[in-house]
Amino acid sequence: MRILLYSHDTFGLGHLRRSRAIANALVQRWPDSSILIISGSPIIGNFEFMQGVDYIRIPGVTKLTNGNYRSLHLNTSLEDAVQLRQSLILETVQSFEPDIMIIDKEPTGFHGEVIPALKQARMQGCRLVLGIRDILDEPALLIPEWERKGAVKALVEYYDEIWVYGLKDIYEPLAALNLPEDVQKRVYYTGYLNRDMPEIRIPRNYPRIVKQPFTLVTTGGGGDGADLIDWVISAYEAKPDLNLSTLLVFGPFINRSLQKTFLERIAKFPRLDAILFDNKLEVLMQRAEAVVAMGGYNTFCEILSFDKKALIIPRTKPRLEQHIRAVASERLGLVRHLNDDGIRDPHIMVEALERLSTQGKPSEATIPGLLDGLARIEERVSSLLPQLKRESAQDAAE
Structure with a gap:
């Protein structure tokens, strides 16, 4: 065939x-x-x-x-x-x-x-x-x-x-x-x-932060994920003692000048770290305690597959696809979602990140054939x- x-x-x-x-x-x-x-x-x-x-x-x-x-x-x-x-x-x-x-x-x-x-x-x-x-x-x-x-x-x-x-x-x-x-x-x-776990032929060289419980922040390809990355970093800037370890994955298409600026800001916080890209993101997804993402189709499938507590912050331009998915899946109890109002109050992000620990997992919502x-x-x-x-x-x- x-x-x-x-x-x-x-x-x-x-x-x-x-x-x-x-x-x-x-x-x-x-x-x-x-x-x-x-x-x-x-x-x-x-x-x-x-x-x-x-x-x-x-x-x-x-x-x-x-x-x-x-x-x-x-x-x-x-x-x-x-x-x-x-x-x-x-x-x-x-x-x-x-x-x-x-x-x-x-x-x-x-x-x-x-x-x-x-x-x-x-x-x-x-x-x-x-x-x-x-x-x-x-x-x-x-x-x-x-x-x-x-x-x-x-x-x-x-x-x-x-x-x-x-x-x-x-x-x-x-x-x-x-x-x-x-x-x-x-x-x-x-x-x-x-999604299943990929075969790991060579040990992955991850930041030290993944050896402890951590939240994974991913923007997929990263070409339109700068606002989400900025918002998460601003939460740590607003509350430096935020008791939460977070790994940011920028994505291969992130703007290079923004990447440099983000890394300079991240370096100030020991509980915050970042990598550019991982072609086996499933490994990090499985290790993470929770996930923050824009909610594209593939990331959503991985959240369900690895049964992760998730906060979805969907983009609304040029399409409402991610927003529609986020609203529908929250209604079913699979994830929570947070709208990007353009202001991106750091304290709202702090609260959202801290709430992840008490959130339910997707498996708690029984949906046949999911x-x-x-x-x-x-x-x-x-x-x-x-x-x-x-x-x-x-x-x-x-």
Whole structure:
């Protein structure tokens, strides 16, 4: 079996880490399979993949502060970068000949770059799946965005199944789109993607602070996490005797000048420390007593998987995804959340950090199927395989 995963990765780590978790799970279930990830992430080489999984890195693009995009490294126009990416994706489909192709989040890819590959995959008899996280955005923004991208049209024309990596009882990300009935029948809710501890081949060199009970603060990729980092540091500045050890993980995309300033402030407090990035963050997550995070999809899955007390401080721009997830999960008793009001009173953060010790764990809220995501994905792949075998046999007979 050959499976191809597409992850556009214009910003952050979320799409890549989700694709990696799925790929590693599938190759564990089917050890003789070959799984290939197409990604635009500039740091995909920092991650380890299981035997049977490999990746192709296409030229990166990045989002500017005004919402526009540009080529990340190449000295070329965005249009030329997209054309190159599109050609590489199409050639990969033609050469790799996948049995199943899983597209992450964007039905037509970045700027429509995956459409030619979808057409080619269809001609080759490949099964096409769209995989989306539990929450995309608020309906007022999602509807015009998907109309502009021709996303619903792509669902109708190309996709055999749509996998929602969440629970219907928590949120229905496509409910506002008024999808045709035959498309709605292709939607499967998997539950959240459970995370396991990665294999540690070389001992990790962590700061001394992790040898005692500590709170982990993570901002994912870090490109938009500076406000959270600043707020946590300000809590220690407001209350220097705060009796709580905290490790901050900046993320690989943090602004370098801000990183330097943060480290200078952190150095003044013995109970506060920081690292830039850890490609096996699950290890720190498991060791931590509690977690403070912005609440992106992958971090949320890890909080549930390792059953950690968590405080979520979601971003609200450019999407409300994290805010919607934080509110819904707090309602169910899984986490607590704190809104960033733009003022970021240090004393409010002090109180929030101190309350973590008395907070309940996610496991205290019983929600059936909450972490069944990877198992359900394996079931869906198993259901697609007999169809592929039947069609292959028919083609051979003809």
